[in-house]
Amino acid sequence: xxxxxxxxxxxxxxxxxxxxxxxxxxxxxxxxxxxxxxxxxxxxxxxxxxxxxxxxxxxxxxxxxxxxxxxxxxxxxxxxxxxxxxxxxxxxxxxxxxxxxxxxxxxxxxxxxxxxxxxxxxxxxxxxxxxxxxxxxxxxxxxxxxxxxxxxxxxxxxxxxxxxxxxxxxxxxxxxxxxxxxxxxxxxxxxxxxxxxxxxxxxxxxxxxxxxxxxxxxxxxxxxxxxxxxxxxxxxxxxxxxxxxxxxxxxxxxxxxxxxxxxxxxxxxxxxxxxxxxxxxxxxxxxxxxxxxxxxxxxxxxxxxxxxxxxxxxxxxxxxxxxxxxxxxxxxxxxxxxxxxxxxxxxxxxxxxxxxxxxxxxxxxxxxxxxxxxxxxxxxxxxxxx
Amino acid sequence: xxxxxxxxxxxxxxxxxxxxxxxxxxxxxxxxxxxxxxxxxxxxxxxxxxxxxxxxxxxxxxxxxxxxxxxxxxxxxxxxxxxxxxxxxxxxxxxxxxxxxxxxxxxxxxxxxxxxxxxxxxxxxxxxxxxxxxxxxxxxxxxxxxxxxxxxxxxxxxxxxxxxxxxxxxxxxxxxxxxxxxxxxxxxxxxxxxxxxxxxx
Numbered sequence: 001x002x003x004x005x006x007x008x009x010x011x012x013x014x015x016x017x018x019x020x021x022x023x024x025x026x027x028x029x030x031x032x033x034x035x036x037x038x039x040x041x042x043x044x045x046x047x048x049x050x051x052x053x054x055x056x057x058x059x060x061x062x063x064x065x066x067x068x069x070x071x072x073x074x075x076x077x078x079x080x081x082x083x084x085x086x087x088x089x090x091x092x093x094x095x096x097x098x099x100x101x102x103x104x105x106x107x108x109x110x111x112x113x114x115x116x117x118x119x120x121x122x123x124x125x126x127x128x129x130x131x132x133x134x135x136x137x138x139x140x141x142x143x144x145x146x147x148x149x150x151x152x153x154x155x156x157x158x159x160x161x162x163x164x165x166x167x168x169x170x171x172x173x174x175x176x177x178x179x180x181x182x183x184x185x186x187x188x189x190x191x192x193x194x195x196x197x198x199x200x201x202x203x204x205x206x207x208x209x210x211x212x213x214x215x216x217x218x219x220x221x222x223x224x225x226x227x228x229x230x231x232x233x234x235x236x237x238x239x240x241x242x243x244x245x246x247x248x249x250x251x252x253x254x255x256x257x258x259x260x261x262x263x264x265x266x267x268x269x270x271x272x273x274x275x276x277x278x279x280x281x282x283x284x285x286x287x288x289x290x291x292x293x294x295x296x297x298x299x300x301x302x303x304x305x306x307x308x309x310x311x312x313x314x315x316x317x318x319x320x321x322x323x324x325x326x327x328x329x330x331x332x333x334x335x336x337x338x339x340x341x342x343x344x345x346x347x348x349x350x351x352x353x354x355x356x357x358x359x360x361x362x363x364x365x366x367x368x369x370x371x372x373x374x375x376x377x378x379x380x381x382x383x384x385x386x
Numbered sequence: 387x388x389x390x391x392x393x394x395x396x397x398x399x400x401x402x403x404x405x406x407x408x409x410x411x412x413x414x415x416x417x418x419x420x421x422x423x424x425x426x427x428x429x430x431x432x433x434x435x436x437x438x439x440x441x442x443x444x445x446x447x448x449x450x451x452x453x454x455x456x457x458x459x460x461x462x463x464x465x466x467x468x469x470x471x472x473x474x475x476x477x478x479x480x481x482x483x484x485x486x487x488x489x490x491x492x493x494x495x496x497x498x499x500x501x502x503x504x505x506x507x508x509x510x511x512x513x514x515x516x517x518x519x520x521x522x523x524x525x526x527x528x529x530x531x532x533x534x535x536x537x538x539x540x541x542x543x544x545x546x547x548x549x550x551x552x553x554x555x556x557x558x559x560x561x562x563x564x565x566x567x568x569x570x571x572x573x574x575x576x577x578x579x580x581x582x583x584x585x586x587x
Contacts, residue, residue, distance in 0.1 A: 378443020
C-alpha cells in the first residue's frame with residue numbers, strides 16, 4: 001500500500017520570490033501559496049471573502065479534494081445560493097503556510113544558503129505562527145488588488161486566523177466571523193496537541209523527521225494522532241448516538257474468542273479516520289501547524305488584555321460557538337465577546353445548540369447556516385455591496 | 387413593532403450609537419437602523435431570539451443586563467435602552483448605574499406597580515394582584531423587583547439622574563393623558579417610559 005502523499009499533485013499556486021519575514025526572525029523565501037477561488041470578483045473588488053481552513057483542512061473548500069476524491073470540506077456552506085453565496089461573493093481559500101497541499105511547508109524544497117533544491121525542509125522548517133499564516137495570505141489578497149475584504153470567516157484554527165486578520169489588518173476586514181475558536185490556545189488544547197505529537201515522535205518510521213530519506217512515512221504515529229484528536233472534535237452524546245456500545249467482529253482478527261477478537265464500532269471508526277488521514281497529510285506539517293496553534297494568544301503582546309488588539313476597530317464581528325464543543329467551549333467564545341465589548345466593537349455572539357461537538361461547524365446545523373447567511377447579508381447591507 | 391417601542395425610537399436622535407438590552411426579536415434594532423440610520427446593537431438573554439436576530443442580519447449578542455454591561459467602556463453608546471426588564475433584573479440600581487456609565491443617555495421602560503388596579507386588588511382581595519400586565523403568580527414571576535413610578539423617580543433623585551423626558555402609557559403603548567401629573571400617572575399609567583442622563587454628564 002502506497003502511504004506517501006503524492007507531492008507532484010498540481011495545485012493552483014502563486015510564488016512570492018521576496019518571501020516573508022517570519023515572527024521567529026527567519027526570512028522565508030520564496031513563499032508559495034496554493035489557493036482556490038469561487039465566484040467572481042466584482043469590478044469594485046469589494047465582495048471578497050477569505051475563508052480560513054482548520055488544522056487538517058485545505059484550500060479545497062467547495063470542490064473535489066484531489067487526494068480523497070471527496071467533496072470540499074465546506075461544500076455544504078459555500079456555493080451558488082448557499083449561506084456563503086458565490087453568486088454574490090468572491091471566495092478565496094488558501095492552504096496555510098506550513099501546510100502540505102501546495103503552500104510552502106515542511107515538505108517544500110529547502111531554500112536558502114547551501115540548499116540544492118531537492119531536499120525538503122522537514123523538521124528544519126522554521127516555526128510559523130498564526131500571524132505568519134495570515135501575513136502570507138495577505139500577499140495573495142494584495143496580488144488580487146483587493147484593498148478591503150468584505151469578510152474573513154473560519155472555524156477552529158481558521159477562527160484564530162480570522163481574529164489575527166482583524167487584529168493585524170483592522171482596516172482590511174469589514175466583517176469577521178470567528179467560529180468555534182478561542183482568543184488563545186488553552187492548556188488543555190496544548191495538552192491534546194502534545195499527545196498527538198508524541199504519537200508521531202514515537203513511530204520508528206518517523207526517523208527524527210527525515211522519513212523521506214528512508215522512503216518511509218510515520219503512518220502509525222500520524223494515525224494515532226488523528227484518532228486522538230478526532231475524539232476531541234466530537235462529543236460524548238455524538239459518539240453514543242453514532243456508535244453506542246455496538247460490537248462487530250474484527251475483520252483482521254483470527255480468533256473471535258481472543259481479547260481483541262471483537263471490536264467496538266467506535267474503535268473501527270477511529271481506525272478508519274486515522275488510516276485515511278495519513279494518505280492526505282504530512283506528519284511534519286502536522287507538527288508545524290499544531291505548534292502554531294499552541295503559540296496563538298491574542299493577548300500575549302498586551303499583558304494578557306485581549307481587548308487591546310481590537311481597540312478602535314470598525315470591523316463587525318460575529319462569534320459563533322456550539323453548545324457541545326468542549327475543545328473550544330462557549331466560555332472561551334464569551335471571553336472573546338467580552339474582550340470585544342471592552343473595545344466597544346460591533347459584536348454578535350451566538351451559541352448554537354448542537355450535540356455534535358467541535359465538528360458541528362462542518363456538519364448540518366440549520367441554525368448555524370441561518371446565522372452565517374444572516375450575518376453576511378446584514379453586513380453586506382452595511383457595506384453597501386451587492 | 388410595539389407602540390411603546392415606537393415611542394422609544396422617537397426619543398433617539400438619528401445616526402447615534404444605541405445598545406438595546408433585551409432586544410427580543412430585534413424589532414427596535416431593525417427600525418433604528420432602517421429609519422434612523424443608527425448603529426444599533428442588542429443584548430438578549432434568550433438564545434433562540436439571538437439566533438433569529440443574527441439570522442436577520444442584526445448585531446445581537448447573548449448576554450444579560452446584570453452580567454454583561456460591566457464589560458463595555460464608558461460612553462460607548464449614545465443611548466442604552468432597557469425595555470420592560472428593570473423589574474426582572476437582579477440589581478436594578480447597579481444596572482441603571484452601568485447604563486449611564488456606558489451610555490450618555492438611558493431609556494428605561496417598566497410596568498408600573500402603582501397602577502390603581504393593582505392597588506385595588508391587593509386592598510380588596512388581600513392577595514398578590516394579577517392583571518394583564520402582571521400576569522404570573524408570585525411563585526414563578528420573573529419580576530422580582532417591581533416598583534412604582536414614584537419609586538423610580540425617588541431612585542433617580544438619589545442617584546443624581548436628570549429626567550429629560552418621561553411619559554406614562556397604557557399596555558398597548560398609547561400615551562396616557564395624565565402625562566403632566568406624576569401622581570395621576572402613578573395611578574393610571576400601566577407602563578412608564580423615562581429618558582435619563584447623568585447630572586453634568
